[in-house]
Amino acid sequence: DTAVSQTPKYLVTQMGNDKSIKCEQNLGHDTMYWYKQDSKKFLKIMFSYNNKELIINETVPNRFSPKSPDKAHLNLHINSLELGDSAVYFCASSQYIGSYEQYFGPGTRLTVT
């Protein structure tokens, strides 16, 4: 049973395209996150949602738009992809907003050419 799953695992696309990454958790958690990890392993939080409500929106270009159709799903849509968007994107969840024990998905490696 996969706790936090992401699709796709790999995504290769050209500059200017629009792409989406999907995330699902079956842990019954209330809070979900998107992180970006660069090639040096630096981890940066992008967004978090609690019960479908946007809680954290870090300084991310507005080309990135998260959507949470229900509390088990958090998707990330990226418009007009740029070279600098190449990274590994991780989805994570935690039981509630004040719980810092986060469960991570396997990551989506996005390569923009």
Added chain:
Amino acid sequence: GNSVTQMEGPVTLSEEAFLTINCTYTATGYPSLFWYVQYPGEGLQLLLKATKADDKGSNKGFEATYRKETTSFHLEKGSVQVSDSAVYFCALSDKGGNNRKLIWGLGTSLAVNP
């Protein structure tokens, strides 16, 4: 603001060597402290945590003690294995306002040779 500083890697050790990865923090209030581990090609997973001063977190032979006087949370293991090769992240809980999030260190890569 709150921050976490980890020792730079990569750290390379032989199997059965003693491991220390240093982590210090700056924080207001009383944060919780965490170590997460990322094995190659995988997402991060919680390794251990401590929620108050003098607490010791432990898991899989790893330990870390929350030291308020030195604002540190160093990760230690007495005898590392090849399977411990991974990137280790120190983090603290940032409880400011509604932005409940983890503040992450830069990660320390560990390579254990047989």
